[in-house]
Amino acid sequence: MLTHSEILSVLDMLHHEHLDLRTVTLGISLLDCASDDLQRFTTKIHDRIARKAERLVAVCDQVGEKYGIPVVNKRVSVSPVAVAAAPFNADQMVAVAHALDKAARAVNVDFIGGFTALVEKGMAVGDRALIDALPRALSETERLCASINVAASRAGINMDAILLLGRQIKAAAELTADRDGIACAKLCVFANIPQDVPFMAGAYLGIGEADAVINVGVSGPGVVKKAIDRALEASPGMDLRQVADLIKRTAYKVTRAGELIGREVAEGLGIPFGVVDLSLAPTPNVGDSVGEIFQSLGLLGIGVPGSTVALALLNDAVKKGGAFAGSNVGGLSGAFIPVSEDLNISRAVQDGHLTLEKLEAMTSVCSVGLDMVAIPGDTSPETLAAIIADEMAIGVINKKTTAARIIPVPGKKAGDYAHFGGLLGESIILPVNNARGDNPFIRRGGLIPSPIHSLTN
């Protein structure tokens, strides 16, 4: 028999703390759709996605209703398009992007990820075509997400690719200038990209994965915040070891819910279950914020001194609780601090608590990186590339994933507002140091060698 408190605590998590399953992402391999005939290739990938993902939304809704926990987003990730569509040129890659977008509409998923190239050590023909296609592919489609892995702890940092991406991000922003450069919100530049991320914009199905796999992303920043609030109200003298333990236990609960639902969706679709990604992923709703957790912990706002250590505590406790709860843990698994997607973080920028530099420092202790950061539209491609390269270095040296999703908002300057809408939210534009200045260092290009600790064999 269940106890009162077991039932009532779950109800509270659902109704007052925004507990949900943030995403169920169906990974679909496109590698055996390979063809050098564009028409044939796009038809095959559309059919493959339409067939595999046909029941995804219905099964997610059905399982979500059974447990009373909504699956908020249903998504599809595919094999890296730069590999699957390697024979095609940039214009043809844009056609592939349209085909993927159309397939996403056909199966009613909100995003499809995998317009991806893995170029950490060098660029193949398909990789270059895909990167060249990025501005058009992202501005002419709605649901397509792209990711480029430009660095890895075992490979080094591909500075040529980063400089090229600095230019392409600027171009993508210009093509969607009327929507504050929203195309850039659908592109993540990675170091050490995991093969099984269910969260967008970085989701793709790794080359080492099966034909199809279900990965789920759990969330629950609101649940963690309320758990801290309740505990501190009951025991105001709690120390940080006790707080860490509380977060750990809360993450356990959230993860268990995600794994139960994810496994049942996988079973319903007859597709193997992959991983649970234990991330605290905020939305622009009040009460569903990672930034609010910092205030519950006693900081004035995210970004003030103490924020990095608080984030380290939070991130580690989430991992520990989640790892115990889940049988297969993967993806990014940590706290996200996306500026525009978290109302509280966006406000912290506005209030002067959080700067680009502090944000970068914080990404050394959490998952993801400079996420959904709006910067002035006149930031030069070189400076943009330099910001990305700094972020990649944090990932490469610390043997962890980092990413940059930066939006140079056309025609706007620091202090102005960028509005992206929906889950992507809105944000004040952060000032950038040396935004338009010259940067010969970045122009040197080349591959920065992998760090000494990569020599582990």
Place this chain on the structure above:
Amino acid sequence: MKKFIISVLGKDRPGIIAAVTQVLFEQNFNIEDVSQTILQTQFSSILVVTGPDRMAPGMLCDLLSTRTSALNMHFHARELSADEGPWTACDCEHFVITTRGPDRKGLVAAITAVLADFNVNVTQLRAAFRGGDKPDHNVMIYEVDIPVDVDQGRLNAALKAKGEALGLEVNIQHQNIFEAINRI
């Protein structure tokens, strides 16, 4: 051997179970199953027992009443036939239905009427909070068995509609979610 079900009801105090089970022991009864609860000041228990063929339900009640007269308990006993099977042959899934909202007369009758219409069996019914007009302070918990052939979508819609008419928030969730979240 005969099988009996006995119910025991009366004001709670120490020694009730000791007294009742002592009588059963002396009469060579074996307790197969037992459940006991206390609501406010009142004790209630049901026991499934096997005992001698000579025993009849009336005799058993008289014996228990006489031997525990100081406790002033009420007894009811009935013989169970060997062929009494479960209420349905259909497989069931275990769900938890919770209603949250201001207290008023008729809430339980209205919700359980919907459940009865859909052939859903209530296995546990509890008030998590009692009375009062604060919506969040009144929660009823129904643990139910839903036969797998029941149209779950229609049942959920009917319960939600009834809840809305009564000013209640109704949640229907599979029991596994509570166990997954709360237990290792």
